[in-house]
Amino acid sequence: MSRIVWRILSTVPTLAGVLIATFLITRVLPGDPAVFFASNPAMSPEDIERVRAALGLDKSLIDQFWIYLGALRHGDLGLSISTGQPVATEMLTRLPASAELTVFAFLLAIAVSIPLGVAAALKPDSWVDQLCRIIATMGVSVPTFVTGLLLIYLFYYILGVAPEPTGRLDPFMFKPPTVTGFLLIDGPLAGDWATTWAAFKQILLPGLTMAIFALAPLARMTRASMLNVLSSEFIRTARANGLSRRKIVMTYAFRNAMLPVVTSLGMTFSYMLGANVLVEKVFAWPGIGAYAMNSLISLDYAPLQAFMLIMAGIFLAVNLVTDLLAGLVDPRAGLN
Template sequence: MALALYVLRRLMSVIPTLFGVTLISFFLTYMLPGNPAQVKAGPLATPEYLAEVERQMGLDQPMWVQYGRYVGGLFRGDLGESAATGRPVLQDFTQRLPATLELTLASLILAILIGVPLGVLSAVHRDTAIDHVGRIVGVAGVAMPTFWTGLLFIYVLFYLIGIAPAPLGRLASGLTPPTAITGLYVVDSLLTGNWRTLWSSLGQLALPAATLAFSVMAPVARMVRATMLEILQSDYITAAWAAGLPRRRVIYGDALRNALIPVVTTLGVVFGFLMAGNAVVETVFAWPGIGNYAVTALMTKDSGPIQSFVLFVAVMYVIVNLIVDLLYAVVDPRTRLS
């Protein structure tokens, strides 16, 4: 009951946030220099024709009327039209959002699978070779730009060695996507028992997910290491050692469980960062997600996709933060009391 109330209160607080996001995304796009009508009308357009295109696109209206239309459209599920694809932005998003989500989730899982053990190992073997290697790998991941890491992976694994598939999106050529249930190809292939698409989508996902995971693994590992070090020195761990509990149980049971609390917060931030920041990786791997779409839209000041991208990322942040707060309640009983 208390938890339900908590969730409800949190959801209510989301409304003003989202309102603020619509304002910011609209005005930022509005303030961007450039005239999208000119891009659409083409070089041969006469001034009269250009004015006509502007009228069609509603660009001749005052700013607040345009904002009103935008928000009104949002309520009707109308996000405008994309100039690049000629389709409603909502349709483009429905198609592309699962691609971004799948990539983000895969890289997050990969980052946790590598980052957490790496952090634990670094803490347990503090100042040994393992710790140093962990640090170097972590720093390299943060320091190397993702487009570069991505290209390096493609160059070595696809071009030179030939074990990775061509960086051509989510599925090998000629395969049809699995029946859409979640929109995540890996999950849908599993659910429908389509092993060929499962295999292919896992293969396509491997390099972009590894590229992204590489860039965010370090903060996870560092955070785990720092909290683990602190906890390993605390009294109850000493007591656990003294009681002769098995090493595994002390490290992975008692210590790690408590060390994960701040890590959950980090993961929330990392997830948001991945959602918004994978535009580059999407471009490098021809991954048909929303990041790649928004970058193209920026060049032509295609407002529908840009505004929707900002809005979607903001909504995702809000949802993830909510989940993180709820997870907190699960991981850390103290938050439930307060």
């Protein structure tokens, strides 16, 4: 329990560092947001200066930072100069889309990579092992946006079996009543199976794109960890005692091999949070990644700062959950 408290407390300076870094990074970006916002040719230099004053850009960096901290203390993430809406509202509206895509891809990657890695370790140099190596190599060598474009070209343009990559749902369909924000959950809860099926078809290609990205490290780590455990002395002892192959693999080898895999799960999920930015742009997915990318192009400070803070918070939470799961898998790594 003391380690849990220590881990939670250790996130405070990390978040403070992220807060300062994101503020400074957005301020050193080339360009002037006021000029971008006041892009009307009819606006005079005086009008642009009034826009800068309204945005608080005429103050010193220290003053801007204290103003930002004061607003953040009250849960105010600022206003987006691109949409004119509160950033907190925009983030809450778009976060379920990003979360659903990331979780769907993560579960898909786990469902494929762990059985594949185990099978590859049980049959070294077989076709399963070669397939595992090929997938791992492709996952780390092909960028996610390239994978997404290739999948769109093959399944949408060539084969015509995938829907148009225009977001979470066909523009002519209505969303089910919001309960969780996840269309694949809200649809069945509302008994709207047509919308659920349409949402599943829309999420399949972007989810597969991100899953291929996550498959590589998970399959490779599962295979390596299983090979290491299967060569251990206690496994040879279990075989000598006549235990069944299933019991040896599932009861002894698999559980002991899961500790490094669980650690890789946390790291991979964190990497996926960054990968979803490009995937959302390729598939016109209305998540916070695409929102942050559009804000970067328009030099919109507030959404960029909010995005980086949210990603840092999720990253730290994932690391804490990974520690807890590691303690459940192997009590020797438990929290004391």
